[in-house]
Amino acid sequence: MKARPVAVLIIMAIASSLAAYYTHLRMTVSEQQLVIFCAGSLYTPLKEVASIFEDRYEGVDVILEPSGSVMAVRKVVELERRCDVLAVADYRLIEELVMQRYANWCVAFASNEVVLAYLDHSKYADQINSDNWLEILLRPDVSYGLANPNDDPCGYRAVIVLSLASMYYEKPEALDELVVKASNIYVEEEGGRRHIYVPAALEVKSQRLVVRSKSVDLIALLEAGVLDYVFEYRSVATQHGLRFVKLPPELNLGDPGYSDFYTRAMVHIMHGTSRERKLEGSPIVYGVTIPSTAENKEEAAEFIKLLLSDVGREVFKELGHPFLKEPLFIGERPGWLRA
């Protein structure tokens, strides 16, 4: 029963000196830090750009903090956390939430598209293609995953894709079967446009449909064999090494040329609460800005310049993340971005 006091003391001494030394080591890093809050789907390409940046600007340490895009924005506007660059999966988030108080401009720079990701063990993996994917999803033995539209833009976009697909393929029963009957989401037709209402307390009623808060959580289920197909961004599917069905440009939300068709579906998320928001189908466009809370504005500007240059474009291309042909500026374009 008796303790070994010497051993206790030795362990405590070793532990405390280790802890103190290591903490000291970490505290004395005096490199300048460039803090970037980014969407999870931007993490891999931005990490590449960051390592190129660190090679060019010695003494600057780039810190990437990925999260959901909405979360990234909240960290700036609600928690008032400091960041030097804010890059999110939907530039409208910056336009609507950040540009009131924390920024006066925004650059839209990259795009993406929704794909249907799967793996070799998914049912009918050897048959599925861009033409028959909807028909295969409708088979009763196939399971599929959606991110929760209330939490993840990828989720509401997937619902819009399914809605557009049922119009595009003239299969009105598809949306009914895959979404409406499988959950408490409901649809109303109004002037040729489709309104999809997603209740705040989303309920799943089908064995085939699996909903998770974030689309990346679905990938684990896909890998574990629980799911056959999940809706994902093309870049994420590429980076996770998943196989995917490329959807027609009329449906994949990746082609600004089809903006008009995309708007024929709209999703009302958080339906039934005061936080209800209406989201029109629109092309996926990533945006970046420097919030007013930034401490290293110069380095942040250099980083964005590098990102928008051919260097950034090349990195994104290699990782399967589409770039816009021309960046789009919103608000007061800063002088250093005019060149």
Place this chain on the structure above:
Amino acid sequence: MRRLVALFGAASLVMLAFLAYPFISLLLSVEAEPLRSTFALSEVREALLLTLALATLAVLILIFIGVPLAYILARFEFRGKGLVEGLVDLPFVIPHAVVGVMLLVAYGPRTPIGGVLRSLGLVVENSPWAIVAVFVFVGAPLLIDTVRDGFSAIDPYLEGVARCLGAGPFRTFLTVSLPLASRSLATGVVLAWARAVSEVGALLIIAYYPKTINVLIVEWFNTYGLAYATSLTLTLLPISVGLFLLLRWALGWGR
């Protein structure tokens, strides 16, 4: 008696199987390639070392400020004691992400207290100090509650005898009370340390960086998928188990 053993034994087997099976399936699901590359990365080694070091630092801080509180709660009656005990347990019920938000709002660099801390070089945001703050916050109830129960179980008569024999209050505490409560202290230390090492929700809010091992696990899960996240989890297991065993041995547990 035999029936009790049989019944309890059966229940224990179910319990143990329930606990062990997820670990077994984790081991089985690990792929060789991610595991090899995991151990080779300096990022992983740094995150592991940082997590273990800061959890240890947090526990040491807890010992110095938590054990006195535990002793007071065990030995003295005072007004508002229920309130104090409630406050100590409060961190248990708060969702992890909210812990991060609360600490940021209270001690973050743009708050009044945070400003004072900052001038002392203690920035509680994206820094080791922020991580230590989280670890102390979530570990406090475990350490304080366990050690308080340990002190309560000691017969006050023993402390009285020591005082009668001429030992001062501090000497009595150090040579009688603390050694008698050493098992509770060890349990409290292990629990608080383990709770710290397992924390991630609050860190994602207040201190994504420097990266602790669990933040890295979440990040890898999101970026590279399940296979890499599980192999990273696997690096943490043997180290934690090893440290627990070492501590139990040192404190003379199980004899």
